[in-house]
């Protein structure tokens with residue numbers, strides 16, 4: 001099923017081998033068309049099932065993988081990233097073997113999400129990462145045995161990350177949750193009413209984390225250290241608390257990866273690619289599933305991937321798949337309401353805090369400007385390796401600026417790949 005060589009063209013292209021992409025591939029595989037799944041990672045699984053089958057603990061991942069192994073019309077290609085559109089229904093890819101163009105008839109975007117990182121004093125110190133970022137590093141083999149780790153931010157991902165740290169031999173010094181205990185009680189009561197499976201999962205995690213100090217209504221205000229992180233100061237109510245730690249993982253929320261949808265001119269609303277009941281985007285022959293069309297977790301990704309895969313081969317989804325999606329989306333809405341990003345986090349960033357860490361631009365320098373475009377032109381913010389994915393999103397939250405525009409290539413790219421783009425479509429948005 002897996003191969004390093006890409007076909008030049010494919011009938012159905014699926015971007016992303018996470019839960020949504022794998023579910024879409026299986027659903028679409030009913031027909032004999034050639035299906036190509038591509039992913040920039042080196043193994044299937046996306047974010048939640050990162051690392052491939054040997055590391056999966058979720059039976060649903062194994063079931064999907066076993067079923068896909070029997071689908072001879074599905075090929076999955078790893079280590080390949082879409083960086084641009086080179087013609088109508090043609091992408092330019094960066095592959096280990098150089099640039100390659102790939103044409104498709106139908107496309108399912110399952111590009112997932114990334115973390116929202118927010119600046120606060122000390123956030124650029126080595127040892128400070130995103131919450132999911134630390135989890136990904138651990139799953140990738142980073143040793144944390146004996147390390148003292150603080151996990152901060154908001155939402156259930158903090159619990160999952162803390163559990164990963166403990167399983168890998170680290171010590172979680174505290175989970176620092178921004179939301180108040182009343183918020184959390186309301187969330188758990190809503191789980192009890194409509195999402196008992198999720199409630200059980202959370203209780204199991206709390207049990208596994210029973211020795212960890214869980215602080216609510218708290219936020220990290222400073223990360224201390226010179227060459228690396230040595231400790232943090234946090235504010236809980238009106239108390240200031242200092243903690244020593246080696247690593248700090250901050251999870252402020254997730255943002256859909258919109259690059260491909262934007263490249264293709266799909267409608268984007270409220271930071272997500274717009275889809276209809278069949279998961280179809282506003283562009284013909286393009287469907288979207290999973291985090292890219294709304295943050296909601298693995299259940300939503302699986303249900304939407306299944307529906308999108310069927311729609312791409314002209315089939316309507318079964319009523320139980322539609323019901324699963326509705327239930328998963330209801331959970332996604334609950335998460336959104338319960339763990340909406342807290343306005344107070346805007347105040348964490350001080351005048352001299354770096355916001356654009358690629359180009360060393362501070363909040364003070366950015367505040368002299370009224371919008372992202374001017375700030376970028378005058379300060380070089382967003383012109384480094386992240387291309388505004390991190391600092392642009394932070395500025396959106398802190399200053400209320402519009403989202404940074406997107407230009408091809410949408411990811412930092414080798415010049416040899418760029419050469420293959422010559423004569424291709426130009427900027428998507430200036």
Ligand SMILES: Cc1cc2nc3c(=O)[nH]c(=O)nc-3n(C[C@H](O)[C@H](O)[C@H](O)COP(=O)(O)OP(=O)(O)OC[C@H]3O[C@@H](n4cnc5c(N)ncnc54)[C@H](O)[C@@H]3O)c2cc1C
Pocket residue numbers: 015016017018019020021038039040041045046047048049080081082083110111112113114115131132133135136157160161254257259260289290291292297298301
């Ligand atoms: C860092 C991180 C950690 C997370 N950890 C958890 C967790 O522990 N538990 C949990 O319930 N949820 C977690 N989540 C939430 C997670 O997004 C969902 O649970 C689930 O993985 C969503 O599935 P998906 O298929 O929509 O996207 P993903 O699983 O994110 O899969 C998307 C895939 O698309 C690929 N991709 C994107 N753009 C391109 C491109 N241009 N070219 C090639 N490939 C591309 C990516 O490499 C990725 O593998 C995490 C999210 C993030 C961002």
